[in-house]
Amino acid sequence: MPLADRMIACTVGALVTASASADLVQCSSASLPIPDGSSSASVVLTVPPDAVGTVQGVTVSVDVAHEWLGDLTISVSHGGQSAILIDRVGIGTWSFGCGGDDIDATFTDAATASADALCSPGGPSPMFFGEILPTESLGVFTGSSVAGDWTITVTDHNLIDAGVVNSVCISITTDAVPCNGDVTGDGAVDLADLNLVLASFGQTTTQGDADGSGEVDLADLNLVLGQFGADC
Ligand SMILES: [Ca+2]
Ligand SMILES: [Ca+2]
Numbered sequence: 001m002p003l004a005d006r007m008i009a010c011t012v013g014a015l016v017t018a019s020a021s022a023d024l025v026q027c028s029s030a031s032l033p034i035p036d037g038s039s040s041a042s043v044v045l046t047v048p049p050d051a052v053g054t055v056q057g058v059t060v061s062v063d064v065a066h067e068w069l070g071d072l073t074i075s076v077s078h079g080g081q082s083a084i085l086i087d088r089v090g091i092g093t094w095s096f097g098c099g100g101d102d103i104d105a106t107f108t109d110a111a112t113a114s115a116d117a118l119c120s121p122g123g124p125s126p127m128f129f130g131e132i133l134p135t136e137s138l139g140v141f142t143g144s145s146v147a148g149d150w151t152i153t154v155t156d157h158n159l160i161d162a163g164v165v166n167s168v169c170i171s172i173t174t175d176a177v178p179c180n181g182d183v184t185g186d187g188a189v190d191l192a193d194l195n196l197v198l199a200s201f202g203q204t205t206t207q208g209d210a211d212g213s214g215e216v217d218l219a220d221l222n223l224v225l226g227q228f229g230a231d232c
């Protein structure tokens, strides 16, 4: 059996077990002032309309400088759905809510810590850090198209103490099959891609180099086989 055929035979298992998800990350690091007192600042992260796949999971990373976190409500919206990340933490415990400074945290349904639990007088800065459970589940976006605008809105509800959004990132797990196996660039992973990889096998070339490593080898063959049949 030719070498390439033997490699196909032993790697074809990848076709069955290949991961069927991909992460898509969109960020903004533009500094955005948060108007003080019942005003909002919004960051719009746009996933291009040609992005394929539906949402399997979402996390939102937020870096905010603000001297009185109890002033703030932060929410994320997309495709007619929205979820609140924090909502005036500490209101009910203290008259003006949590008096801590700054946020550098990732909101994820997988977290166990709540923002309420992280707020303590004299606590660290940033007071909200690490992974934080959002007030409302980000699962509301599951099943929606990944494409389109994802809007993170920060509202300051109380005069005195303003702040700035330093950066925001949204990380989306999709059910789209990764498509770097489309080495011919025609929008499908099929026999033509397999043939190109095999024709270039063992060579230092960009032709058929699915993973961009500079040479065509077993890793590239596995990528094509793992994505075989995908529309990109
Ligand atoms: Ca304020
Ligand atoms: Ca192709």
Ligand SMILES: [Ca+2]
Binding pocket: 209, 210, 211, 212, 213, 214, 215, 216, 217, 219, 220
């Ligand atoms: Ca390669």
